[in-house]
Amino acid sequence: MKPLLSVWLLLCVVTVSGACRAEDISPIKISRLIDQRLQTDNIDKSQFSNGPEFLRRVTLDLAGRIPTISEVHEYLGSTSDSGRIRTIDRLMSLGVYYRNMATFWRRSWVPQADTPEFASVSDGFELWLALRLNEGVRYDELVVEVMTLDSSTVVPTSTTPIGFYDANQSKPENLAASSSRAFLGINLDCAQCHDHPFARWTRGQFWQTAAFFAPPEAEGATEQRLPKVRIPDTELEYGPGLLTQAEIQWPQDLNSVSLRRTLVDWMRHDPEQLLAKNAINRLWSHFFGEAIIEPIDDLSRVESQSGNRASLLHDLTTAFVASGYDLDMLVKGIVGSNGYRLTTSSTETVESIATASSESPEETGRQSASIAVDPIRLQVTRGLTGEQLYDSLQTAAGLPAERSDIGRGSDRSQRREFSSRFYVERTHNAERSISQALTLMNGTFVSDLASAEGNRVLASVLSSPFMNSDEQIDTVFIAVLGRHAREAELQVVKRTFGSHHDSSHEEHLGNLFWTLVNSSEFNTNH
Amino acid sequence: MTGRHLSRRTALKGLTLGFCGWSTSSWLPALADVAANTGSKPRSVILIWLNGGPATIDLWDLKPQHDNGGPFREIPTSVPGMRISEYLPSLATMADDFSIIRSMSTREGDHSRARVVSLTGYTPQGAIRFPAIGSLVAHEFNVENDIPSYVHIGGRPTVSGGGFLGPQFAPFVVGGRSRRGDPDPNNSGLAVADLTPPSEEQQAERLQLQAELRALSNITVSPVVDALDSARNRALRLMNPKAASAFNLEEEEDRSLREAYGIGAFGQGCLMARRLVERGVSFVEVSLDGWDTHSNNFERVTELSLQLDHGCSSLLKDLGQRGLLQDTLVVCQGEFGRTPRINGQVGRDHWPSSWAVMLAGAGIRGGQVVGRTSDDGTEIESEPTRTADLMATIFRGIGLDPRKQNISNVGRPIRLADPDGNAVEELL
Secondary structure, three states: OHHHHHHHHHHHHHHHHOOOOHHHOOHHHHHHHHHHHHOOOOOOHHHEOOHHHHHHHHHHHHHOOOOOHHHHHHHHHOOOHHHHHHHHHHHHOOHHHHHHHHHHHHHHHOHHHHOHHHOOHHHHHHHHHHHHHHOOOOHHHHHHHHHOOOHHHOOOOOOOOOHHHHHOOOOHHHHHHHHHHHHHOOOOHHHHOOOOOOOOOOHHHHHHHHHOOOOOEEEOOOEEEOOOEEOOOOOOEEOOOOOOOOOOOOOOOOOHHHHHHHHHHHHHHOOOOHHHHHHHHHHHHHHHOOOOOOOOOOOOOHHHOOOHHHHHHHHHHHHHHHOOOOHHHHHHHHHOOHHHHEOHHHHHHHHHHHOOOOOOHHHHHHOOOOOOOOOOOOOOOOEOOHHHHHHHHHHHOOOOOOOHHHOOOOOOOHHHHHHHHOOOOOHHHOOOOHHHHHHHHHOHHHHHHOOHHHOHHHHHHHOOOOOOHHHHHHHHHHHHHOOOOOHHHHHHHHHHHHHOOOOOHHHHHHHHHHHHHOOOOOOEOO | OHHHHHHHHHHHHHHHHOOOHHHHOOOOHHHHOOOOOOOOOOOEEEEEEEOOOOOHHHOOOOOOOOHHHOOOOEEEOOOOOOEEEOOOHHHHOOHHHEEEEEEEOOOOOOHHHHHHHHHHOOOOOOOOOOOOHHHHHHHHHOOOOOOOOEEEEOOOOOOOOOHHHOHHHOOEEEOOOOOOOOOOHHHOOOOOOOOOOOOHHHHHHHHHHHHHHHHHOOOOOOHHHHHHHHHHHHHHHHHOHHHHHHHOHHHOOOHHHHHHOOOOHHHHHHHHHHHHHHOOOOEEEEEEOOOOOOOOHHHHHHHHHHHHHHHHHHHHHHHHHOOOHHHEEEEEEOOOEEOOOOOOOOOOOEEOOOEEEEEEEOOOOOOOEEOEEOOOOOOEEEOOEOHHHHHHHHHHHOOOOOOOEEEOOOOOEEEOOOOOOOOOHHHO
16 A cells, blocks of 8 residues: 555645646636546537437436426527526526535435435435535535534534434444545445455554544543544454554544544545545536446545546546535536537447447446446436436426425425435436336326326416417427427327327326326436 | 346337237236246245344244243144244144254344345445345246236335346335335235226326337437336336236135135235245245334234244145145245343344244255254254355255356356355255
8 A cells, every 4th residue: 555655645746736726727627627538628519419408417417307398498599508508507506406416415425314224314414415505615624514523512403414423323333434435435344344355445444444433532530542442353452543654643632523523634635635536526426427436435446546537537636626625616617518518329429539448338337347448438328316306297297396305394205205215326327116117107196297286387288278289299398308399299199199089188188298207208317 | 148138128129019018918928938048947935024033932943941932832743853832833733844944143133234134145245236035036037927026025125126136126015115114004905006007098098108109219228218118118017907916815715715824914915925926926025024022022922923823834835735835935034033031121132143944845845953052042053054055045945056146236246145155955
């Protein structure tokens, strides 16, 4: 480990000297940097997604739902470049943008909350995150706030990140594994039990990290001394120690908060900058499906040290740190890039630009390829998260996505219940079970939306005598799929309506709504 | 891997052509369809899952001579020398059909970790998404069927997805909607949620629209779209009234048989398991919850034992009479056993070091007792058996090679059972 580290130190000194200052960083600069690395800076416009495809993608990624009918009309009215940037700005000013990103970061940091056992912590943690993100708090400060939480100050009504501790049962070993994984992208789980011959981290290092989360021991009446943790079923004891050889300045006033602050201070200042790298790597996966470095929980692998993936991550890290860990700037830079605009159908072309690897896209999707010449895959089709699916169904029906979940209600809302039933771990390899498919086809939630009574779009279409049949059908397409019906689609829909003359017009349109929300087009970000 | 993708594609294509999914597909001929890619004869497993960790010292391995034994008495069985709890009277009369391993010894004493290890056969390792044994068995036999090949009855399954084998082999859940695993009082009928479409006329128009619009779709093919299409088509196949009827217990005309299984959700779940196995389903889990008896152990275990006795003995008998037992392996276990020592609340706590499982049917020689525990029940005195050994035994029992490898999501090949495991030869 030592030689590797010194190489890194050297590298960082070089880059820091040539680094950009905060005022130099802008979303446009980040977009350019991405496109230079991806070689998408001078790409042919024909490879960009068209208006509706882009609007649907960017709205799902930023607002967590599909675009409304009026958003589609507005966007299609002005397809200029400035219209695209204006749309990004508008979406990022919505309250749901912060709620959506809060869900994303909560899922990254506290994935346990997606299991029934710890489901109760997610509301409080996401509320805290949404408020902080809305206030524009720097990313590294968010991590510091989680890591230095003083649980003695937490009362039931306060908005705090206590969920992180609850989900880890406040156990030093759980907190060590979770904080390394969530904030540094280091997978220590295996080191908890044994030394693996090829792994970078030892069992001793795992337990040294864990010791930062143990309460200091009292020595005499006033003095505190460093805690020790013992590996279960052994005589081995460890005090707190860092994963690198960096020197530790122990706090004057030793207590459990100051001890954790020592750890998070090292995280922020460690020259490997894993704190920033991990944030960027995870955020990238939110917008592209696959992360820059996979597996997403393991940045200590060789892939993150060299190759085109490592260069991209490195450049973004430099910019992100110089921007003052500004998440919104990073997000705006990513969604403003050409790489983000590519159409899903052009994926293969871009891969051939990025590298000469001949692996088929399907293969790499299923079994993460781990070779050095590994193309950065852009805009693979992604499934919807449970939250996106719920909010999009509501939006398609012209209903507001239920808001009660952002409050502190103790009973789980319909949205929470529905989205946990449709939970997906990662969107680029989202799976769907038969039970979920049945719920979407025959469940009461969708049935209610497929009638004018429970669907404002249908109700308004049916009460608009000035609309002809084509326009009514087209409106349902726009509401659900964010695009106009193609001529051939209009024809088959009308023909089908005609062959079922026992149904009322309301039933026809309800059945069309049902068909579209059950389509693969609706259920992916395409 | 490639073969599976191809076959799924072909199957999907078949479905899109005949747009009214269930007018063309039929599940009966599928039963004869022996999986071509393995060459092994499809067999089935029914796992009776005693959720919470059963006090096996009060079921299969009593200690009436010791304080740890508590108030339960042993009764003789049809096999000389083999004695089990007095609250398993029906099973005692048919001990020739089953065997007991009394020397299970595992390491996990935490419910969720122990469940994962018991059901996958592996200790979680980093990013590898280990599938449950149900998914593995379903994947190996790969029986073409309108009914899902891995069905979980009652509560929530421990591993809800199909692990690295993908969604096609994920457990299909019957009853037990609640995420917390407690039975839904309105769902004692073990219904499959959302199986019935609103009305025939409406469904006809919807399916026609779906087929017509799908034919015009220009959405890019991708693994995610594939998975969505596959789930939707398999859901449609299941909605086929003929397939859906597998879950309809009202079709069982013999009232006395229904009652013999026990009228509760567990007994009826066992009956449903038989119906599913009869229709070619590869793996069925029937869960009986409530075994986490930290307090008041004996009263609760008495009641649970009687449910288990009715359901399990009827199942073995019924399978036998229909000639299905020789191709169906039945396992009865939980995630661990319970402390031989009785605690202050007349309860027993978690105890993975020494416990017992019951096995019957396909490939298993009945009437055997494997292993022995000490007089106080706390120690294994012979033939310690770990999860990996049990897994290997189950795979061998249904004619599968435990060393067979599948490629996992991290690109590393993973064997059906941990290669450390050795099958319990005397049971096979």
